[in-house]
Amino acid sequence: MTTPQETRTRGRRRMIWSAVIILCGALVLPLSGYVYVAINEAIAATSAAEQQQTNPRANYWRAVREGNEGYTAASGPYTTSVLIQNGGQNWRQLRNGPVISTLSWLMALMLLGLGAYYALRGPVKLSPPPSSRTIERWTLNERVLHWYTATLFLILAVTGFSLMLGRALLIPWMGLNGFGAWANFATLIHNYLGPFFIIGVVLEIILWVRQAIPKKVDIEWFKAGGGYFGGHAHPSAEKLNAGEKIFVFWIATVVCGITVSISGVLLDFPNLNFSREALQSANLFHGVSAIIYMTIIFMHMYLGSFGVQGALDAMTSGRVSVEWAKQHHDLWYEEARRQGTLEERPAGRPATRSASE
C-alpha cells in the first residue's frame, strides 16, 4: 500500500528525471549526425582505396622505368644493377643536337668571318714601317711554354674534333675502315697527350694572370672595337690588349682550359670509376668548352700571324719592333720605357738576361 504522500513524491521524481532525459537527449542526439557522416566517409574512403589500388606489377615496371637500383649477382666494371638509365637519352639528344649539330658551326663561322675580314680589309699594316730597333716582348720561358701548349692544343684539337665531327665530315670522305683506323690512332694520341696539355694550361694561367687583369682602359678598347672595325684609331692597350685578356686569356685559357681539363680527366681515366651520369655531363662540358676554345684560338692564330703585320715575331724571336709596340701596345711601351725595364736594341744583337727581368 502506498500513501498519497508517497505517490506524489514518486510522480515528482518521475517528472524531474523525464525532464533531465529530455534535456540530455535534445542536446546529445543531434550530434549523432556527425557519427553518421563520419561512418559514411570512412566507407567511401575504403571503397575508393580498393578501386584505385595499383597493380603491384605496374609498380614494379614503374620502378624499373625510374631507374631504381636493384641487385645483380654479375660483377664487372661496366655491369650495372640499374635496369633502365634515363640520362643516356638526354645526353644523346644534347650531344647530337645542340652541341654537334648547332654549336660546332661557331668554328666554321669564325673561319668564314676571318676569311671575309682578310679578303676585305687585309692584314693590319705597321705604320710607320719597322725600324731595326726592337723590344723584348716574351721571354724564352714564356715562348717555350706558349709553343708547348700550342702544339699540344693543335694535336688535341685535330684528334678530338676528328672524333666529334668525323662521322659527319670524315667518314663520307675516308670511308668506314679508313676513318676507323685513324680514329683508333687519334683516340690513343688524344688520351695520352691530354694530361700534358693540362700542365701547359695551368702554367700559362699562373704566368700571365697578372698581366691579364682587366683595367679601365680595356673598356675603351672594346668601345673602339680594338681598332679593327670602321675608321677607329688603334685604341690604347697594355702588354695584353683587352681582346687578348678577355677572349684569349680569361674565356679560352681559364674558363675553357680548366673545363676541358677537368672533364678530360674524368673521361680519360675509366679506372677512376666515375658514374655514367658524371661521364655524360663531362662529355658535354668537354665538347662545348672545346668548341669555344677552338673558335677563340682560330681568331688568336689569325691575329698572331697573317692578321697583324709583325705580331708573329713576338712569339718566335721574342722581340718586336719599337714601331709595332707603339702601335699595338702603347701603354706597355710607355710604361716599360718610363721604368727603364726595357732596353731598345737593334735587332740581331744577342739579348741579355737582365732585359727580361
Next chain:
Amino acid sequence: MARMKFLCDAERCIECNGCVTACKNEHEVPWGVNRRRVVTLDDGVPGEKSISVACMHCTDAPCAAVCPVDCFYTTSDGIVLHNKDLCIGCGYCFYACPFGAPQYPQASAFGVRGKMDKCTFCAGGPEADGSAEEEKKYGRNRIAEGKLPLCAEMCATKALVAGDGDVVADIYRKRVLKRGGRPQTWGWETAYKA
C-alpha cells in the same frame, strides 16, 4: 623477315642466373664482361622481382646514334651488331644505352677500354658466318646455324623468351590470359569495358 626480340617474363624469372652462365660459356666472354645479367628489385622483401637483361636490339639504337666511328649496323632480322675492327673503345655507347648493355674489357694502363663487347643475339659479327675469326671476336653465331640465343634456350622456367617478335608476343599473350583474374590481367576491364 623476322623481327628478333627478347622478352623476360618477370612472373617466371627465379634469378637462377642460368642465362648469364649459358651466355658466358657459349661465347667465352672474358672475365668482368657481362653480355647478360639478372637484376632483382626489392631483393629479399615481399614483391621481389627479377629480370634478365641484355642488349635489347633497339630499332632506333642510341648506341648507334652516338658512335663516333659508326660501327653499328642492324641485320635484316632486326639484330643490332657492331664491328670491333672499327670500335675505338670511347665508351659513348655505354653512356647512351638505357640498358647498360655495352661492356669493355680492360685493355691496358689507366683502365683504358678495349673493344666494346655486347650481346649479339648469338648472331656473331660482320665476318663470314661461323668463321673462326668471327667466333674469336663475337662468340658463336647460332642464328646462322638456325638456332635461337642460348640464354633463352637454357632458361629453366622459360621466363626468357627469344625469337621472332610476333611469336614471342603470342606466347606471352597466351600466358597472360591463362593466368587470368586480377592482377595478372590488370587493366583488362578498363580496356575492354562494354
